[in-house]
Amino acid sequence: MYILGVNAYHGDSSACVYKNGTLIAATEEERFRRIKHWAGFPSQAIEFCLKEAGIKVQDLDYIAISRDPKANFGKKVVTALKQKLSIKNIIDRVSNLKKAASIEDEFISLFKLQSGELKAKIVNVEHHRAHLASAFFPSPFEKSALLSIDGMGDFTSTMIGTGEGTQISVLDSVSYPHSVGIFYTTFTQWLGFPHYGDEYKVMGLAPYGEAKYVDKLRQVLKFLPNGLFELNLDYFNHAKKGVNMVWEGGIPAVDSIYSDKLIAEFGPVRKAEDKLEQYHYDMAASVQRFTEELIYHILNGLHARTGLDSVCIAGGVAQNSVANGKIIQNTPFKKLYIPPAGHDAGTAIGAALWVYHQELKNNREEVMWHGYFGAKFTNAEVEAVLKAQNIDYRVLNDSELFDEVSQCLIDGGVVGWFQGRAEFGPRALGHRSILADPRRTDAKEILNAKIKRRESFRPFAPSILKEHTATYFERVDDVPFMEKVFVIKPEMRASIPAVTHVDGTGRLQTVDANIEPKYYGLIAAFHQKSGVPILLNTSFNENEPIVNKPEEALACYLRTKMDMLVMENVVIRRS
Ligand SMILES: [Fe+2]
Numbered sequence: 001m002y003i004l005g006v007n008a009y010h011g012d013s014s015a016c017v018y019k020n021g022t023l024i025a026a027t028e029e030e031r032f033r034r035i036k037h038w039a040g041f042p043s044q045a046i047e048f049c050l051k052e053a054g055i056k057v058q059d060l061d062y063i064a065i066s067r068d069p070k071a072n073f074g075k076k077v078v079t080a081l082k083q084k085l086s087i088k089n090i091i092d093r094v095s096n097l098k099k100a101a102s103i104e105d106e107f108i109s110l111f112k113l114q115s116g117e118l119k120a121k122i123v124n125v126e127h128h129r130a131h132l133a134s135a136f137f138p139s140p141f142e143k144s145a146l147l148s149i150d151g152m153g154d155f156t157s158t159m160i161g162t163g164e165g166t167q168i169s170v171l172d173s174v175s176y177p178h179s180v181g182i183f184y185t186t187f188t189q190w191l192g193f194p195h196y197g198d199e200y201k202v203m204g205l206a207p208y209g210e211a212k213y214v215d216k217l218r219q220v221l222k223f224l225p226n227g228l229f230e231l232n233l234d235y236f237n238h239a240k241k242g243v244n245m246v247w248e249g250g251i252p253a254v255d256s257i258y259s260d261k262l263i264a265e266f267g268p269v270r271k272a273e274d275k276l277e278q279y280h281y282d283m284a285a286s287v288q289r290f291t292e293e294l295i296y297h298i299l300n301g302l303h304a305r306t307g308l309d310s311v312c313i314a315g316g317v318a319q320n321s322v323a324n325g326k327i328i329q330n331t332p333f334k335k336l337y338i339p340p341a342g343h344d345a346g347t348a349i350g351a352a353l354w355v356y357h358q359e360l361k362n363n364r365e366e367v368m369w370h371g372y373f374g375a376k377f378t379n380a381e382v383e384a385v386l387k388a389q390n391i392d393y394r395v396l397n398d399s400e401l402f403d404e405v406s407q408c409l410i411d412g413g414v415v416g417w418f419q420g421r422a423e424f425g426p427r428a429l430g431h432r433s434i435l436a437d438p439r440r441t442d443a444k445e446i447l448n449a450k451i452k453r454r455e456s457f458r459p460f461a462p463s464i465l466k467e468h469t470a471t472y473f474e475r476v477d478d479v480p481f482m483e484k485v486f487v488i489k490p491e492m493r494a495s496i497p498a499v500t501h502v503d504g505t506g507r508l509q510t511v512d513a514n515i516e517p518k519y520y521g522l523i524a525a526f527h528q529k530s531g532v533p534i535l536l537n538t539s540f541n542e543n544e545p546i547v548n549k550p551e552e553a554l555a556c557y558l559r560t561k562m563d564m565l566v567m568e569n570v571v572i573r574r575s
Contacts, residue, residue, distance in 0.1 A: 005352030127153025151181030227301015340371030374422025
């Protein structure tokens with residue numbers, strides 16, 4: 001049985017395909033379109049997934065879409081009347097619903113099908129149920145509490161529930177316009193970061209400030225005794241005026257959400273080109289701390305209602321790796337699972353698994369311990385790309401490769417490392433990564449000068465051999481997807497300055513030899529020479545989506561000052 005999962009007309013559009021409960025391929029449309037967070041109908045991702053599965057669209061049994069235009073319709077009408085949503089806002093929403101309803105037409109026109117040729121049953125899975133399914137069904141837990149938390153999808157922003165075996169039960173939810181994601185995005189915009197997906201910049205900024213204004217934020221968002229929350233809508237625009245969100249055929253765009261009252265209380269909006277003042281750092285710290293408190297409030301409430309030890313989390317807010325890293329200390333939960341694509345791209349997985357388990361009641365087959373489900377290229381394919389451009393290269397065996405690359409890193413080099421299948425999800429995890437020596441105090445400056453040119457306050461992350469985690473970090477846990485930030489032991493910070501954030505933390509990836517032997521082998525070679533079992537790992541891109549194919553990796557290498565490019569076992573270096 002083949003199930004295609006699709007996230008369409010939402011940020012980070014994506015597709016995946018399952019064969020009898022086994023994930024064959026998963027990818028984000030942005031990797032093909034080369035536009036970050038691309039939103040719309042993910043036609044190229046769908047074509048890629050079908051090709052990987054070796055099937056035609058006619059062979060699909062189900063197409064699962066992670067949105068349900070009919071979901072929460074009553075709530076939508078009530079809110080529209082209560083909040084006096086503008087006519088334009090309602091029209092925008094209705095036209096978006098119509099678009100989603102014509103998904104069958106999209107398939108018919110994409111694959112030039114005759115009527116009746118598409119046999120697959122199309123199933124709409126409500127957005128947050130898809131998030132919950134994306135976290136629970138691939139988790140290692142038989143029974144677990146569940147949380148989905150984001151800006152908004154299908155008119156809901158937060159959903160709690162439980163999962164047991166093949167079934168998910170929803171306990172409660174928070175409806176639009178109330179939303180943790182909208183709260184965080186509003187202050188992200190107010191701090192001068194207007195683009196979709198800029199929230200992680202506020203998280204990076206927060207450790208430079210003091211969380212002085214947490215109490216002031218309590219008037220903006222109220223914690224409720226039932227373990228949920230509500231926004232004070234006087235501080236926001238989205239409910240009254242309607243906020244234009246563009247989800248079709250390109251980069252998602254969101255209008256400004258802060259109201260005049262927010263500006264009156266918190267001061268003027270910072271323009272992107274304005275200098276960051278101490279006040280901005282303090283506000284970033286306060287927003288981050290307050291959001292952490294809110295997440296723990298929701299989780300504490302969820303624990304009280306379920307009494308379960310394990311929790312699975314997904315949704316855009318589940319990308320807050322700083323908050324995630326402290327969940328076990330701040331809640332009664334003992335075990336936590338967050339999938340590699342906790343954001344909206346992951347709802348393609350969730351929708352497919354919802355159909356396979358929840359609706360068809362099939363047993364769960366596999367735990368998702370890695371996110372390597374994208375495009376892959378052989379040595380021969382890489383060599384063909386280089387030959388076509390008359391570029392000299394060498395092909396090494398694995399041990400020669402580990403030796404040469406680790407030496408280049410030790411000598412101060414920056415290496416593009418392109419291996420195996422591309423990662424599904426926002427993080428590069430050693431398959432589409434740029435690597436550097438974490439011991440160098442100047443690594444951040446070198447990387448920013450040579451390649452990234454990104455804001456100086458943003459940290460770089462460490463990949464660590466799993467069994468050395470306890471030597472460097474105060475917590476020991478599997479962190480396969482860089483989904484948590486942990487405190488680095490004070491005595492170790494000076495030895496890895498390039499991956500130690502200003503507050504002494506690191507957003508780690510624990511690398512397991514059984515799951516990722518080649519990346520493990522490289523770090524082990526570096527460890528043997530340097531005594532440090534860690535590499536600095538940042539995504540292989542330069543202000544663009546992560547590179548997907550060898551041509552893009554080569555172009556990135558050629559236009560930046562990277563010292564070495566390794567694709568599979570093929571090496572090119574600057575002389
Ligand atoms: Fe979402």
